[in-house]
Amino acid sequence: MGWIADVLAWFQDPRNWQGPDGIPHRFLEHVGLSAAALGIACALAIPLAVWLGHIHRGGALAVGVSNIGRAFPTFAVLVLLVLAPDPFGLSTLSILTALVLFAIPPILTNTYVGVSEVDPAAVDAARGMGMSGPQILAKVELPLATSLIMDGVRLAAVQVVATATIAALVAGGGLGAIITDGFGRQNQAEVVGGAICVLVLALSVEGGMALLQRRVDPQRAVRAGSRAAAA
């Protein structure tokens, strides 16, 4: 159990909290890159999937992309991009591209399923009330799909944090670099310390996204309203 003391000592060493290799800087790198990738993936995938779901087309593509994506090892895709010619290669762009590629499938699939599987009766009722297509989308389909869309964004966030960790195997910074540096120096305390940092970040992201999901879901109010209407 001596390794626990080593890990504690590693965390207490002020040198590990300073400079470009220090925990705060690595943490900021990790969060910054992950947030950028998640933002780009949302901006690309949500409008496309909402539109496909609204017109009920491309379901095989939207659902299939998740199954296909799972078969591609993130490590392999990262290495392929780093060995690819300009503008890829050993650059932030390569890492960011890989993160976005792996964030898109869960968002695309969940958003498509959420919008396309809204109860047709609700859409019919909205049309009967004289709503136009865009109005139906904004006032019926999107509110009813929010919970599933957020599910997809949460899955993507977890995926992005994990892929950003693996990026350290290839080139990237982030908290994964503490782990790979530790392996390089055969310093087990550094490896485990870095892994604990990643663990804390990943669980916080999952927890934070779950909270956000509950807060932005407009369905609770809608559900109470529809229950009153049904009664």
Added chain:
Amino acid sequence: MIGGLGSALIGSHPPTVADDCLLRNAWVCPEYVRTRADELTAATVEHLRITVISVVLGAALALPLALLARRVRRLQVTILGLSTAIYTIPSLALFSLLLPFTGLSDKTVIIGLVLYSLTILVRAALTGLDGVPEEVRDAGRGMGYSANGLLWRVELPLALPVLIGGLRVATVSTVALVTVGTIVGSGGLGDLIATGLQSNFKAQVLTASVLCVVIALVLDLLLVLTQRVFMPWRRGKAAA
């Protein structure tokens, strides 16, 4: 690269087509596949070995856990919460956390991957068993099945499509995750990708990557076929 050296020594002759792709460090290179067939086969077999052991152990642990969770409802919340937590941990961090216990060995990778497949399979087992209609259970009890008989003859067969669906997700994800095991030197094809990165050997990286995807797709196809053979009544319907 060996071929490249050979054709460089010949000098005045133009390099043969077969050697050329190694010399040019091309992405696609049949000559690489031919000359390194042994290395590729060994890595593929190792990749398959780690995948199969991890998924089979995960399934063997998942079913009893799911049955336990069903009997003790309070445990279900704990088990589902833990499985979400494990699934959230990035693979590189999970392998690193196991390092003090199992060191630089394939055990580290296998235990990590068992944990991941376990989380997927426990969920699938619970979803599948919960999906059995209560009327069907009643009918089974009315026919005189004991709790055990009901489980094996009625509930599990009806849950099988969801179970196999979970098995497909677990298998395909595991094939991809094995590559990260290269951090402790047991990454199967991931080891070839890592050495290919270090020596900027494009053909090796692309070939090993394509093999990973092919293994995942072939194992997925095998599971779909298994489902068709064992569940002829489900033919034509996809697993949930």
